[in-house]
Amino acid sequence: MVVFMTTASATSPTTIDRTAPNRVKALIVLCVMQLMIILDGTVVTVALPTIQGDLGFSQAGLAWVMNSYLIAFAGLLLLAGRIGDLIGSKRVFLAGLGLFTAASLLCGVATSAEVLIAGRFLQGVGGALASAVILGMIVALYPAPGEQARAMGFYGFTSASGASIGLILGGVITQTVGWHWAFLINVPIGVVSLVLAVRLLTGERGLGLGKGADVFGAVLVTAGLSLGVYTIVQTAEPHAELPRTLVPAAISLLLLAAFVLRQARATNPLLSLHIFRNRQVSVSNLVVILLFAAGFGFQFMTALYLQRVLGYDSLTTGLAFLPAPLMGAVMSLFVAPRLIVRFGGRIMLLAGLTAFLLALLWLSQAPVDGSYVVNVAPVLTVMGIGVGVGIQSAILLAMSGAAAGDAGLASGLNNTAQQAGAAVGTAVLATLAASTTTSRLSEGADTVLALRDGYSAAFIAAAGFVVVALILTATLLRTPQK
Template sequence: MVILDGSIVSVALPSIQHSLGFSSSSLAWVVNAYLIPFGGLLLLAGRLGDLIGRKRVFIAGLGIFTAASLLCGVSQDPAVLLASRFVQGIGGAVASAVTLGMVVTLFPQPRERAKAIGVYSFVQSAGGSIGLLAGGALTQTVGWHWIFFVNVPIGMVAVLSAWRVLASEQGVGLGKGTDVMGALLVTSALMLGVYTIVETTTYGWASTHTLSSGAVALAALVAFIARQAKTPHPLLPLRVFRSRNVSGALGVQALMVAGMFSFQFLCVLYLQKVLGFDEIHTGLGIFPVAVAIGTLSLGLSPKAIARFGPRTVLLPGLALIAAGLAALGRVPAGGSYAVDVLPALLPLGIGFGLAMPALATLAMSAATPEDSGIASSMFNTMQQIGAAFGLAALSTLANTRTNALLGDGVNTVSALTSGYQLAFRIGACLVAGAVVLAAALLRSSAPAQRPAVEEMPVAEHAAH
């Protein structure tokens, strides 16, 4: 539900603009108002899960998200919608931050954990793809308000189910990590960092606004890291970065998502503005990616990770993603979906279905029960930062190329296509960089076969 919301809104933006009277410049804030708190609060929410219990934090996040979705749906004014989207982003961050941490804690055995992480990866990727299809169908049939109303019954069922099914846990206690100053520093750094990235589409990468706000965000992040090295009860224990596989996996993920996430946005534009697809057919056009991801995440990936180790599965997955993006970089202005787009989408879906569960396994490989919440939130934070950076950078490159060609007298369809081609090729280069980084940093051992909770007391095993 949380991941789906990010893509379901993008399809409905034209209807929201027409209904509520958003200007072209302010319309982007329907997305940004959600992304900024989502990306900024993940680390804090993840640590709170370790301190006061992941179940409590998860249910609280779901409740906030569901209530905010209702407010979004009844909004009749741009300011009300943006405020509701901001609160929705808070709820999404709080719920998402602890999810992967609960998965690795609830499934300590390697094979069962590999299956669970495969399901987790499938749900994430399927949410994004289904959101495009659902957003188009709901917007065209019953109106944009229902892209938010649909969250309310799902959220209520999720809250009730989590309350009944998940085992209660006390956490390690607020006294083990109530670093208020650290929380303020990292939340400010991440929120300002995401804000800086998403606003580059308005101000540009070399503008005074971008450079100054980026410098402040970086200074706050450096101050946070320095504080974590000295404080007795850090919000983010730096020991989690001692694992080469964990640190390497987070870097690989940022590059992979930066290249991969933008494909959906740019491919939607290509299908609609160049091939002339409507919203529903656009969603159907992207859907094979979700099918491929689901098939791999739920079937082959968990078995392959358990047998060969996550690094061995990750490398060919990344290579397939890079190949798919490179193929999209060759789509012509007079292209065909069956000939030019679909053959590129299949390796993207297969590659992501292999790579994402492997990356999640590596990123959580050194997490203890006390740190699984913060490890989960770091994984999600890198995903959000990579997505924001990739989308802002690649869409800016695409627009710049398109505008330059239009100024030279090239027709609109050809200029748009050339811009999309450039962005896809740069995305392929980013993922190729992830392949190099993974090959150089990640170890060939199979962390999935060494439970991260091997030291968990017997009583805690019984509780779970």
């Protein structure tokens, strides 16, 4: 039986009352915030053509509606997690939730491209602050193995199905009330969540700023991660030039190397390198990177396949994804927690990855005249099963190895792995699909057939990510013992 260790700070004199009946409501508040964060990563995807027409974006500038959010989010997660350890998770969560809600309002009333991009960047900052501490707070709320697995089931559902739900909502909202409401819908939800969070989440003192606010290290890692994500998303540009991507990539690597050296020598490091000595934490986060690289790339490529090959409009494309979040909900909320407690996180992670691999290989064979009933719906159902089990298991394994006092750090590290995986996967798979399509067109292939071949190549590459994750899980991970 798998047993998950609590990562609540051992130095906190007042921890969350684990026997309070309000902890279920607290869990809901935390998961709602996580769902909003993930939704905003994808909800605008199907609305981008409409936004471009309304605000006058250039084709290159349009990408920054997505990239500004992603760069801010990924770049600040580690810093936000450490701040949570120092000043208390509740304070950081409330600050992030408040900023995210205000930024959503700014995006919703934006009348220019510049205002929308600025709002999206602020959303990323607020999302990073809140998301970085959510995992640690859930673990503190539910320390016992069985109840922790069930609580993580709710969190796993938001992580596994949030992106698909975002695509569905994006299509429905865009064609019914307009793209502005893709952001404005966050405002009432955020305000209610903020009020409930103040009442339901018990504050803790934290380690104190005197324990180490490594400002220089924070600047290095934030700049390195942000520049790295910027470089990755730039590679997906159709006319990206190699020298223009190599220079920022090299600078990013130098900044991150300097950060590692700083952490090895600093008295109070931002990221204690000892956390990587735990093989379970290190390998689990590598698996998370690969899983999110395949998962987000899968959803992005599938949306393009539905629109550009099968000819679906934005509303139909969004609704087409419905089997994935429905099956993900069933698995994450009802099935996976019980199976994880009975068989262990490692076994269920292997099962989830295998199901996801099957879905990727299945869709890679979809024809240009594919049928939704035969070629899409079953694939999304299998994907929902695999991701619903796999993501929850991987996150639980990563968090269970963290030591006391590292809750925010472990949570921030895991969220950074998720965002890095999503950025890398989307950029790599989009670039591969575009290059394959261009090559097929130069050979004289029909446009639709060339597009299909590009997406098939991307699906096969995503399957390769999952195969690597399977090998790592099978050979290096072990179910933690009591």
